[in-house]
Amino acid sequence: MSSPGRPTKRWQGCDWRDDRGDASIQMAIVFPLVLLAAVAVIQASMWFYARQIALTAAREGATAARAYQSSPAAGAAQARAVLGRTAGGSLSSYSVSASGDGQRVRVRVSGTALSMIPGLSGLRITQSASGPVERWTVPER
Template sequence: MKPFLHKWRDDRGAVSTQLVLVIPVLLLLALLIVQFAVVWHARHIAQYAAERALAAARIKDATAADGRAQARRSLAALGSRILTAPSVVVDRTAAHTTVRVAGAVIAVVPGLTLHASGTASGPTERITTPAGGRL
């Protein structure tokens, strides 16, 4: 009966060793899940800001600067901490307006740098005649 007891004594501390190896992996997995949820949220913020900027920039007497200002206001209201260092590009022509909002996502996992962006585009509003000519 003595060899049986000796075998049990050799396994002491095995659970502690396994926990030391498994817990950091589980914590990293949880942090990665949170990080990708933050990226998902940042994408929605960027898309919302791009859509609001498009709505402001595409009206008849608006300018690209009006779209940029609206995007900055939307980002300040929603994503100033989530979407860091955002850039807003508004391309407005006589026929088409495009807005792109991009930025870096706040890091939950140290050393992991991810980016999010949103794009919106649509026709620029203009007044035309019934024959299709422009006024």
């Protein structure tokens, strides 16, 4: 049994100066993984934000196109106006399409989210919204 303050037999041959540089090696191994995780979180956030912008524009466009005596073209124009105000570079190369059959209208917004990863041209996003067209009806008696 060893007395307090004296190293055990297991550590008697150990020289603490042999451990110099261990922290540097550990950081060289761990730091790229931490940096990669941070970039992945930021990239996912940028994708999610661009997706929300596209969805908001599609919803606003569908609301405008559904209005009484409106048209799908009015919905597409409203979606483009929303994108012009909110995209701000987060959603690039966007396109808007709207279609309707007299009963329902659908507005689709597509674009590309920005990318932080070199060589990745961006993530393609497509969001759509649809709903019934408002129309005048006479209540049944």
